[in-house]
């Protein structure tokens with residue numbers, strides 16, 4: 001199955017690993033395709049994440065978020081099976097896995113009940129994080145300012161690479177999931193210190209291309225495109241959040 005790809009694809013190559021200690025007898029669902037190849041599926045409720053492995057991929061683990069396994073291309077029968085098992089076993093309809101929800105005022109975005117959207121813990125001390133840093137043209141709009149706990153903020157600011165990078169991307173994809181294309185168009189626009197071709201756009205040309213593509217679409221196509229941005233971003237949000245929570249342990253380089 002191909003995941004939705006709008007040019008935001010980053011480092012997804014780190015998304016699989018081979019685990020020799022995998023116990024193939026523990027799984028929730030299994031499927032034999034018409035070539036006689038077996039697939040297995042398991043599910044981690046804590047992070048609403050599926051794990052998929054099969055003979056055809058040498059028993060490597062592939063992660064499934066929101067029913068999407070972005071690195072694998074499936075036959076229709078396999079796609080249908082994955083869809084069915086996902087709908088059967090995925091239990092968490094609230095993406096934050098707790099009784100909290102996303103809110104914003106005209107200054108920043110935040111989760112209710114003192115939850116940090118990065119580590120998903122209830123904390124007492126919070127700070128205002130610029131998801132796209134000011135030095136890259138990140139704006140002071142609420143789309144770019146996310147309230148996160150001071151521990152996560154401190155790790156994003158001063159942490160080692162393994163602590164900083166997944167938190168940085170968790171915050172970016174969280175806002176991209178919530179605001180879609182607006183997260184990208186509003187960012188450099190309202191910041192008078194930076195021209196559009198510097199900072200964010202210069203370092204990540206795919207963002208500029210994504211906005212150009214969006215602007216060429218008609219209204220209905222734009223709605224679909226924006227949905228795909230949000231859907232793909234939700235996938236990456238959960239993926240990097242799982243690394244932050246050490247549910248997925250990956251070497252990011």
Ligand SMILES: [Zn+2]
Nearest residue numbers: 116119149152
């Ligand atoms: Zn946190």
